[in-house]
Amino acid sequence: LAKTTQPISMDSYEGQEVNITCSHNNIATNDYITWYQQFPSQGPRFIIQGYKTKVTNEVASLFIPADRKSSTLSLPRVSLSDTAVYYCLVGFRYRTGRRALTFGSGTRLQVQP
């Protein structure tokens, strides 16, 4: 059964770069990879989306290798307010043909002063 895998938790300090990797071995050819951030008692918030190679926006970068079986979210110079759970989201096409949008289990990032 297709699934995504992320580290359960990560620790960092303010000002450091944080890289969170998600593996998604069965990603469909035409599916995008999307990362979300979630704070307690809030809904997930879109961070970045990509299909291949590298995508950068004002808050993060997303690195995707050629085989697209994994992706890495990079947060430059994190601050205390980046403490949250980060999810990667990809679409999977199961053998039955049904398409699903599957969140990973999330990575809890703790940023220390």
Next chain:
Amino acid sequence: DARVTQTPRDKVTEMGQEVTMRCQPILGHNTVFWYRQTMMQGLELLAYFRNRAPLDDSGMPKDRFSAEMPDATLATLKIQPSEPRDSAVYFCASGLKGGTEAFFGQGTRLTVV
């Protein structure tokens, strides 16, 4: 500031009662998702709609859950009868393209006693 609006924010009900959760997607968005979040299962996709048509509701227990979009400004998720195991936070999200970039509401915290 466009946002997804969910009502109610909190709901406590007794087992066996009907529960209806409502969602107003962002105006102009043509894709609507319902997710459920629990500590044990994380974020699970229950159903999603595109242009008001259900594309995938395979994540929902069909015997008790139903999801509809009576019009483009309203999505509903109904549970009848509710059970204690349905206790969770239910999120609605809406989007425009691809299905993986979406804006989430604040969620409805459901407690079934």
